[in-house]
Amino acid sequence: MTTTESHGWWKNDPGNGKITLTLYIQPNARHTAVAGRHGDALKLRIAAPAVDDKANWALIDFLHQWFNLPPSQISIRQGTRGRRKIVELARCDTTLMNLLASLEASCPAN
Numbered sequence: 001m002t003t004t005e006s007h008g009w010w011k012n013d014p015g016n017g018k019i020t021l022t023l024y025i026q027p028n029a030r031h032t033a034v035a036g037r038h039g040d041a042l043k044l045r046i047a048a049p050a051v052d053d054k055a056n057w058a059l060i061d062f063l064h065q066w067f068n069l070p071p072s073q074i075s076i077r078q079g080t081r082g083r084r085k086i087v088e089l090a091r092c093d094t095t096l097m098n099l100l101a102s103l104e105a106s107c108p109a110n
Contacts, residue, residue: 009104019088019091019096020086023043024044026083028047030047032044036107042107059087075088
């Protein structure tokens with residue numbers, strides 16, 4: 001039996017092959033980008049308004065490009081109407097985990 005590994009704002013669950021991200025979203029930003037840590041979450045600035053799910057779609061598109069995952073493998077599990085979101089990636093491989101680990105190292109907790 002494998003156990004869930006926690007790495008700050010992301011968790012790896014090798015048992016179900018998924019990674020869970022805790023994100024804090026700032027909509028209406030000038031550019032979509034990583035802004036650093038926000039407590040136990042990674043803060044992302046999203047260049048879309050928080051109306052009609054535009055910010056959620058922009059978030060999924062950003063993660064799709066960033067992780068090179070099909071949008072169908074990215075889902076918002078909690079927080080679709082708030083700034084704090086729990087996002088699930090339906091794949092966990094070495095490349096993805098190395099990308100997350102390097103990002104974690106460059107965005108230390110505040």
